[in-house]
Amino acid sequence: MKLRLIILSAILLLAPACKRSSGPKDLVVYFSHTGTTETLAGIFAQQTGAEMLRLECEEAYPDSFEATLAISGEEIRDAVGRPLKNCKVDLEPYNTIYIGYPVWYGTIPPPVRTFVTDNDMGGKKVVIFCTYGSGGLKSSSRTLEDLMPETEIAGRFGIAARRMEHAAEEVAAFLAGSGKAVSDSDEGYSEPRSAEGSDLEVFRSATAGYAYLNLVPFMVSVREEPGLTSWIFVCESSMGDSPTRKVEVLILQKEGEEPYLQSVEKI
Numbered sequence: 003m004k005l006r007l008i009i010l011s012a013i014l015l016l017a018p019a020c021k022r023s024s025g026p027k028d029l030v031v032y033f034s035h036t037g038t039t040e041t042l043a044g045i046f047a048q049q050t051g052a053e054m055l056r057l058e059c060e061e062a063y064p065d066s067f068e069a070t071l072a073i074s075g076e077e078i079r080d081a082v083g084r085p086l087k088n089c090k091v092d093l094e095p096y097n098t099i100y101i102g103y104p105v106w107y108g109t110i111p112p113p114v115r116t117f118v119t120d121n122d123m124g125g126k127k128v129v130i131f132c133t134y135g136s137g138g139l140k141s142s143s144r145t146l147e148d149l150m151p152e153t154e155i156a157g158r159f160g161i162a163a164r165r166m167e168h169a170a171e172e173v174a175a176f177l178a179g180s181g182k183a184v185s186d187s188d189e190g191y192s193e194p195r196s197a198e199g200s201d202l203e204v205f206r207s208a209t210a211g212y213a214y215l216n217l218v219p220f221m222v223s224v225r226e227e228p229g230l231t232s233w234i235f236v237c238e239s240s241m242g243d244s245p246t247r248k249v250e251v252l253i254l255q256k257e258g259e260e261p262y263l264q265s266v267e268k269i
């Protein structure tokens with residue numbers, strides 16, 4: 003009897019250790035220029051137990067924002083990747099791969115293009131995550147998904163850099179399944195109507211820090227769910243010398259909190 007108890011205790015003690023060493027592993031692979039996406043990658047790794055891999059360019063982008071804009075702008079226009087020091091990765095041991103990046107020009111940065119074109123992502127389960135100034139999860143993930151058509155996309159997560167203090171709680175909600183609806187589903191919204199009255203108050207409060215986008219709202223659709231109200235405003239946006247464009251602005255308000263801008267997406 004005593005011997006059986008000792009053996010049973012030993013099995014129970016060893017079981018978690020065995021699971022850690024032999025079970026399927028997950029990988030968080032990410033590119034980050036100024037560290038915001040790296041912080042988000044760390045949160046994903048911490049909450050999922052995944053390993054982390056930072057994509058390193060053979061020649062790093064300059065520290066200057068303007069110079070990086072110019073260099074990456076050309077690469078993105080020509081749809082070319084940027085050579086990586088660690089371009090080939092053995093993905094075989096991994097079950098789910100979390101791919102993270104900052105949105106650049108509404109799309110994926112060139113080093114991420116290199117990673118997905120140089121590695122066979124077929125048959126893998128991928129979760130996409132990104133950080134951005136104002137938005138671009140939808141447009142960037144479309145580009146990424148086109149580059150890996152055989153891959154199952156298990157979820158997409160995006161957060162504005164200025165909201166990073168909420169990242170841990172939002173990643174937890176996303177991983178638990180409830181966050182997916184926030185960015186992925188357009189279902190359940192009211193018919194579009196002219197934006198006026200209280201809609202405009204919400205809009206002004208949530209977009210106060212985004213004056214540079216010169217947003218002019220004209221239509222709005224609303225969705226009410228327990229604990230969350232979502233607005234999609236159809237707006238015009240004009241930045242600098244660029245031509246005016248039509249965008250969708252997603253604003254969220256959790257119960258008892260202020261409304262905030264979740265994302266701006268080009269229509």
Ligand SMILES: Cc1cc2nc3c(=O)[nH]c(=O)nc-3n(C[C@H](O)[C@H](O)[C@H](O)COP(=O)(O)O)c2cc1C
Nearest residue numbers: 034035036037038039104106107108133135136137
């Ligand atoms: C070259 C470049 C292009 C960018 N383009 C966009 C953009 O199209 N939309 C946007 O919302 N933010 C844009 N941003 C802002 C970044 O996505 C944002 O600051 C991000 O959180 C930076 O992440 P990182 O610190 O991991 O590099 C751009 C930044 C750079 C440097």
